[in-house]
Amino acid sequence: MKEALKMAEEALNLGEVPVGAVFVNNLSKEIVGRGRNNTNSLKNATRHAEFEAIDEILKKQVAASEVEWKLLTVFVTVEPCVMCASALRQLGLSMVYFGCNNERFGGCGSVLSVHNCPSKFKELPCEGNYFKDEAILLLRKFYIKENEHAPNPTKKTNRLLKIEDLGNLKSVI
Amino acid sequence: MHIQPIVKETEQELLKIELYALHLHSPQQASSFIKLISIHFPLTDLSHLKRIKKTTELLDDNKNCINLYGLIAKTSDVKKEDLVNFLLQNFNNDNGQNFDSDYFNQRIIKISASKYPATDKKKFDIWKTLWPMNFHNDYQKHDIPLNDIEIQEIFSIMNKLKNLSVELNSSKNVGLIYDPKKKLTTLQTDLNSLTDSHPLNHCILQLINASAKNYVIKLQKSKVGDKRKGLDCESYLLKDMDVFVLKEPCIMCSMALVHSRVSRIFYVENTEEGGLEGLLKVHLVPSLNHHYRAFKLIYD
Ligand SMILES: [Zn+2]
Numbered sequence: 001m002k003e004a005l006k007m008a009e010e011a012l013n014l015g016e017v018p019v020g021a022v023f024v025n026n027l028s029k030e031i032v033g034r035g036r037n038n039t040n041s042l043k044n045a046t047r048h049a050e051f052e053a054i055d056e057i058l059k060k061q062v063a064a065s066e067v068e069w070k071l072l073t074v075f076v077t078v079e080p081c082v083m084c085a086s087a088l089r090q091l092g093l094s095m096v097y098f099g100c101n102n103e104r105f106g107g108c109g110s111v112l113s114v115h116n117c118p119s120k121f122k123e124l125p126c127e128g129n130y131f132k133d134e135a136i137l138l139l140r141k142f143y144i145k146e147n148e149h150a151p152n153p154t155k156k157t158n159r160l161l162k163i164e165d166l167g168n169l170k171s172v173i
Numbered sequence: 174m175h176i177q178p179i180v181k182e183t184e185q186e187l188l189k190i191e192l193y194a195l196h197l198h199s200p201q202q203a204s205s206f207i208k209l210i211s212i213h214f215p216l217t218d219l220s221h222l223k224r225i226k227k228t229t230e231l232l233d234d235n236k237n238c239i240n241l242y243g244l245i246a247k248t249s250d251v252k253k254e255d256l257v258n259f260l261l262q263n264f265n266n267d268n269g270q271n272f273d274s275d276y277f278n279q280r281i282i283k284i285s286a287s288k289y290p291a292t293d294k295k296k297f298d299i300w301k302t303l304w305p306m307n308f309h310n311d312y313q314k315h316d317i318p319l320n321d322i323e324i325q326e327i328f329s330i331m332n333k334l335k336n337l338s339v340e341l342n343s344s345k346n347v348g349l350i351y352d353p354k355k356k357l358t359t360l361q362t363d364l365n366s367l368t369d370s371h372p373l374n375h376c377i378l379q380l381i382n383a384s385a386k387n388y389v390i391k392l393q394k395s396k397v398g399d400k401r402k403g404l405d406c407e408s409y410l411l412k413d414m415d416v417f418v419l420k421e422p423c424i425m426c427s428m429a430l431v432h433s434r435v436s437r438i439f440y441v442e443n444t445e446e447g448g449l450e451g452l453l454k455v456h457l458v459p460s461l462n463h464h465y466r467a468f469k470l471i472y473d
Pocket residue numbers: 048050080081082083084085
């Protein structure tokens with residue numbers, strides 16, 4: 001999880017939403033892929049940390065069919081969104097450990113439960129709250145930075161800041 | 174031939190559903206409650222309901238007493254004794270204070286809530302008094318019917334897409350991005366993308382990736398060095414755009430379209446793992462920040 005946080009920090013330094021992910025082989029315990037959010041520089045709202053890591057793993061292989069996804073565990077600093085949760089489940093990853101909840105887009109319980117909804121794909125076991133505070137701190141830093149850069153803090157950044165705080169009760173009610 | 178909008182089931186009249194809720198004793202407890210419960214008891218088809226209800230009671234001594242209730246699950250889905258056991262195992266400690274089964278037995282109560290999301294503000298204001306709800310104006314937007322000219326246009330584009338599928342000679346899903354204002358197809362599935370061996374090379378993800386690549390190239394060519402502007406556009410790549418596919422997108426692709434802020438999607442065939450027609454209806458989840466319209470073309 002610390003390695004995933006490092007990836008998130010790299011994203012923060014590059015002006016991306018600080019989310020990081022690493023994929024670990026269950027047998028060798030080695031990190032086989034890393035990714036961080038890359039939506040801004042690629043102008044592509046789907047380039048989340050999980051997808052970047054998946055593509056890194058695929059790049060190393062000659063054929064995509066060689067990857068044994070069921071032997072890999074995902075460590076990601078923020079709960080995978082609905083899209084990523086579905087992607088990880090379709091690939092058949094063995095387990096997902098995540099940091100903080102993703103109240104806006106979370107696909108492992110926060111917004112929808114893609115990890116265990118009825119489907120032909122095997123359920124995707126998920127567990128949160130690993131280095132949660134560190135993950136939240138990075139997100140806060142990002143939104144504060146965004147706000148400072150904006151010539152006059154816009155509505156949008158304000159909204160993001162508030163939503164980012166959803167872990168505490170007031171904004172949920 | 175007609176076009177069927179994929180909308181959430183809803184009712185004109187309030188339909189009640191019975192659920193279990195936990196009477197929480199502090200905001201801190203509520204916060205850890207949400208974290209635990211949202212993973213183990215997803216709301217799925219009740220995503221219009223909020224997890225927490227707050228009531229304020231005026232006591233005799235003029236002080237306010239705030240009560241917090243946390244939604245757990247439908248009474249039809251789970252037995253109370255199982256809930257007590259679950260909470261005993263996973264939720265029995267708060268700042269060193271331990272709870273026993275009596276505590277949970279007393280604090281798990283039955284509540285009623287609206288089974289369906291409210292389609293207009295008036296209903297919303299009444300229905301939410303039962304149990305707090307989310308509301309989105311989009312439900313009204315979704316009621317606007319397509320006119321005859323639009324329907325004709327939509328069928329003719331879908332026919333082009335069917336021809337493309339025959340041309341490409343593939344059983345895989347094919348699709349295109351259409352700009353309804355300019356009446357222009359901006360991108361479509363090509364031979365390269367069909368032979369891509371990426372396990373997630375679904376046609377919608379490919380279209381999104383390709384249009385992002387085109388956009389980056391355009392930015393580099395124009396060399397307008399205004400970085401901030403680019404940053405803001407990023408998530409709105411498919412804003413006001415329509416997507417046409419032969420098969421209903423999976424959950425992953427349905428959500429990729431939310432991230433990309435697409436305007437409408439049209440498809441012909443529903444799929445087993447589809448994200449629009451099934452339980453989840455990703456394009457209409459009230460708590461997501463973008464919603465799009467989904468339509469199924471019916472040939473009869
Ligand atoms: Zn994601």
